[in-house]
Amino acid sequence: MEALLEKERELRLNKDDAGMQVLMLEIVSMCQNDSELITYLKILSRRKAQLRVPLKKTIQSVFLCKRMSIDGDLNLIVTGSEKTPNELTKFLNFYCRSFDLKTFDQVGNSVGNNQEKSFESGNVGEKTIQGSVGTNNSSSTNQNTNSNNSLEGSGYISSLKTHHLLKDLNISNTELKDTKHFQNLCAKEDEKRDNEKALNRIEGFINFSMQLLSEIVEGKxxxxxxxxxxxxxxxxxxxxxxxxxxxxxxxxxxxxxxxxxxxxxxxxxxxxxxxxxxxxxxxxxxxxxxxxxxxxxxxxxxxxxxxxxxxxxxxxxxx
The missing domain is CATH 1.25.40 (Serine Threonine Protein Phosphatase 5, Tetratricopeptide repeat)
Incomplete structure (x- = not known):
């Protein structure tokens, strides 16, 4: 990690947005838990003359992927079923319409060019979402078995999964017209989760988000x-x-x-x-x-x- 932070300093001084984006994703992918993730995001956000675009996209990427990880839990509590095909699309639509941002617009390709391995996420990469998700330049869908096994059933898509997800996910500011891609992302865990465990994971996401707000986002x-x-x-x-x-x-x-x-x-x-x-x-x-x-x-x-x-x-x- 120290070597990555030293490289971050070099990219920051050279104002290399593209290189910094890839490096930030690599840094967060190495975090093992929420506390560590917040710590490194805080370090990155407080660097002198930090590049703002890579920082914004990294925060967006981590937050949205963690939100996806509790989609099944939330729907289990609300409807008794983990499957809700339009839930993720609804709030991403609101986000894209409201801010007119090119969220993740170069992240997918840059990560794909710098990361050889990816994990199999249902039919991720099988189908391009017309008008909203850019073409996936990589055809690799090999499963990272060790990473998947360590996370299976935990209800937590780690930063490492976030890093890999971005290889196939390239969200633009246009309307999302197809929910298939996101349905597959939300169907990661096979085991049934009871309400208590689901609520614990939701509370974990809420606590992470509140900490992200108070320690990194607010006031900037x-x-x-x-x-x-x-x-x-x-x-x-x-x-x-x-x-x-x-x-x-x-x-x-x-x-x-x-x-x-x-x-x-x-x-x-x-x-x-x-x-x-x-x-x-x-x-x-x-x-x-x-x-x-x-x-x-x-x-x-x-x-x-x-x-x-x-x-x-x-x-x-x-x-």
Whole structure:
């Protein structure tokens, strides 16, 4: 690891974004647990003159792949079945539409060119998702048996799996039109998981995400998009677990109106979601504060009638 960190310094000084992206993925792939992963992400984020694009993509990659790892657990708790074909697509669609980012746009190819081994993930690599997932330049689908066995049944897709997943995963900012690719990713574990174990894994993801927010993401303007992404996904999980107060709290204190890197329509949607959660929790003080932060002139200026209607419906609930 020390050798990799020394190489990271060289790439950082040379401002080599592509090389840094591959190296960061290699570093996180060597982490054995959440604590170690947070530690190294923190080290990378605090480096002087750190390259922002590779850092953003690494954080996005790790977070989204860990979210995928609990998809079956979450659906087991909510519906009694681990299979939900549209769940992952829904929140990734929201993410891509909201931020207009080329998430992972060069990661898949760069990792593929620098990593000879990959693991078999169902039909990953078998089919390209038209309009959203780029062409996979590698045909290698050999299974990394040792890595798979050590993780099987743990409910945790480690950073090593994250590293390999990116070889086949190249998400762009367009609509996701096919869920097959993600269904296969979410069907990794064969054994049945009971509710207690599933809840433990979900809580582990929540704790990791909260730590990621507090120690790495919050307070950094170049990670505003990641802060919105993480809080929206956590909010969704809390609602599914019937924890509406936690859902409200996780997004209420995010000052999205001050975020310069977020599009205004995304800010409005985020603020309306805050207001909705305040209403369903009957927290009228927070309702008043949330409603005052919404720029009402936006609705007419952008002819956004749906958002305007939703706003006034919520305000009726407040009154």
């Amino acid at each position: 303007f170049h990670l505003e998009e990641e802060r919105v992404l993480i809080t929206i996904i956590l909010k969704d999980i809390f609602e599914k677990l019937k924890r509406p107060v936690d859902a409200m709290e996780i997004i209420f204190d995010v000052p999205v109106e001050t975020f310069s890197s977020i599009k205004e329509n995304t800010k409005i949607e985020y603020q309306l979601e805050i207001l909705r959660l305040c209403v369903i929790n009957f927290d009228w003080t927070k309702c008043e504060l949330a409603s005052k932060k919404i720029r009402k002139s936006y609705f007419k200026q952008n002819n956004h009638k749906i958002a305007e209607t939703n706003f006034y419906k919520l305000m009726v609930g407040v009154c």
